[in-house]
Amino acid sequence: MSKLIAPSVLAADFANLQRDVEMINRSDADWFHIDIMDGVFVPNISFGMPVLRDIVKHATKTIDCHLMIIDPDRYVETFANLGCDILTVHYEACTHLHRTLQLIKSHGMKAGVALNPHTSVDLLKDVIQDLDMVCIMSVNPGFGGQSFIENTYDKVKALKKIITEKGADTLIEIDGGVTDKNAKQLVDAGADVLVAGSYVFKSNDQEATVAGLKKLVN
Numbered sequence: 001m002s003k004l005i006a007p008s009v010l011a012a013d014f015a016n017l018q019r020d021v022e023m024i025n026r027s028d029a030d031w032f033h034i035d036i037m038d039g040v041f042v043p044n045i046s047f048g049m050p051v052l053r054d055i056v057k058h059a060t061k062t063i064d065c066h067l068m069i070i071d072p073d074r075y076v077e078t079f080a081n082l083g084c085d086i087l088t089v090h091y092e093a094c095t096h097l098h099r100t101l102q103l104i105k106s107h108g109m110k111a112g113v114a115l116n117p118h119t120s121v122d123l124l125k126d127v128i129q130d131l132d133m134v135c136i137m138s139v140n141p142g143f144g145g146q147s148f149i150e151n152t153y154d155k156v157k158a159l160k161k162i163i164t165e166k167g168a169d170t171l172i173e174i175d176g177g178v179t180d181k182n183a184k185q186l187v188d189a190g191a192d193v194l195v196a197g198s199y200v201f202k203s204n205d206q207e208a209t210v211a212g213l214k215k216l217v218n
């Protein structure tokens with residue numbers, strides 16, 4: 001399977017959102033990565049349902065939605081109705097993770113779990129068969145533009161080992177500080193999906209940056 005690139009809309013220009021969504025449509029990107037923050041689970045508020053609704057209206061690719069919110073079960077149905085294809089919740093925000101994963105799937109979405117940098121991949125051993133994706137946070141969630149945490153490579157390798165041993169087909173996504181400097185090493189360690197916000201949107205030629213990243217890892 002080819003390695004996937006998911007630009008993070010958090011780094012887009014919100015006053016020119018349609019333009020930036022269409023840039024992703026045209027580019028070699030595979031998914032839209034959408035960051036929803038509640039100001040409680042993370043120390044920042046990003047955007048909510050009305051903005052997501054308008055993104056989905058123009059987006060022509062998979063919607064990969066990353067919920068950085070407490071008690072995400074409350075909104076699973078809402079995000080399904082908004083058109084999300086993959087819904088990722090945080091391990092640290094779910095008391096009954098297995099139940100939350102079933103809820104996400106019952107609404108026709110793929111289910112993902114994100115791990116903060118301090119959370120061990122070993123904690124997923126017992127639910128790995130139920131997971132379509134694990135998102136390894138390579139920064140502390142809450143903000144774009146932070147530097148990549150080097151320990152991530154070891155986490156990716158350890159998670160890949162668990163997935164292989166259990167015979168699961170779970171994808172590994174990396175989120176935070178991804179650039180051309182770490183992308184190749186990440187996929188060599190076992191990553192399948194790379195989220196990139198600032199690296200794409202702060203570049204002069206965004207489409208060329210996406211194309212370069214896609215080529216670098218495939």
Ligand code: DX5
Nearest residue numbers: 008141142144145177197198
């Ligand atoms: C951080 C978000 C990321 C963020 C990545 O909490 O989950 O998706 O947008 O942005 P960069 O690529 O700039 O680190």
Ligand code: ZN
Nearest residue numbers: 034035066175
């Ligand atoms: Zn994210």
